[in-house]
Amino acid sequence: MHKHTLFLKDEAALLNTARALADGVKAHENALAESGLTIYLLGELGAGKTTFSRGFIQQLGHQGHVKSPTYTLVESYELEPWQINHFDLYRLADPEELEFMGIRDYLGTHRIILAEWPQRGEGYLPQPDIIITIDYADTARSITFEALTKRGRELLDTM
Numbered sequence: 001m002h003k004h005t006l007f008l009k010d011e012a013a014l015l016n017t018a019r020a021l022a023d024g025v026k027a028h029e030n031a032l033a034e035s036g037l038t039i040y041l042l043g044e045l046g047a048g049k050t051t052f053s054r055g056f057i058q059q060l061g062h063q064g065h066v067k068s069p070t071y072t073l074v075e076s077y078e079l080e081p082w083q084i085n086h087f088d089l090y091r092l093a094d095p096e097e098l099e100f101m102g103i104r105d106y107l108g109t110h111r112i113i114l115a116e117w118p119q120r121g122e123g124y125l126p127q128p129d130i131i132i133t134i135d136y137a138d139t140a141r142s143i144t145f146e147a148l149t150k151r152g153r154e155l156l157d158t159m
Helices: 009-028 029-033 049-059 151-155
Strands: 002-008 037-042 072-078 080-087 109-116 131-136 138-145
Touching: 002 009, 002 151, 009 029, 009 049, 009 138, 009 151, 029 151, 037 049, 049 080, 049 109, 049 131, 131 151, 138 151
Parallel strands: 037 109, 037 131, 080 109
Antiparallel strands: 002 138, 072 080, 131 138
16 A cells, blocks of 8 residues: 655645646556546545546646536546546435446546545445545645555656
């Protein structure tokens, strides 16, 4: 297991950290594309999971607004060579709902899964390559990256 924690003084630092991870994805694009990448985002309400996702998605090339998928459960972004699927499962009543919404269509090669509240989709989401935990640290945040796969370790080593 590969794990490290950073302390971030403000939102700008959180966005810069997300951008650094996205730059790592770009650097490992060929190796990651065929297998895809799954990132779980953990943290309390308001901790910064969606902010992190916004920085990550925009760094990979999305020019517009990154909407929170709180009500839609998923927002997808086509960014060559990736399809990024940003899930927010906070409002999910039962993990089986993912099956009904066609979860399998969101998985596969050239796909990046960013999953907020992934524990609510247990059994239906792929296992994560990286788990990111964002916590309150007084008026700042701490962010912990935990790599659970070789792909995840290689990616975190680029940050």
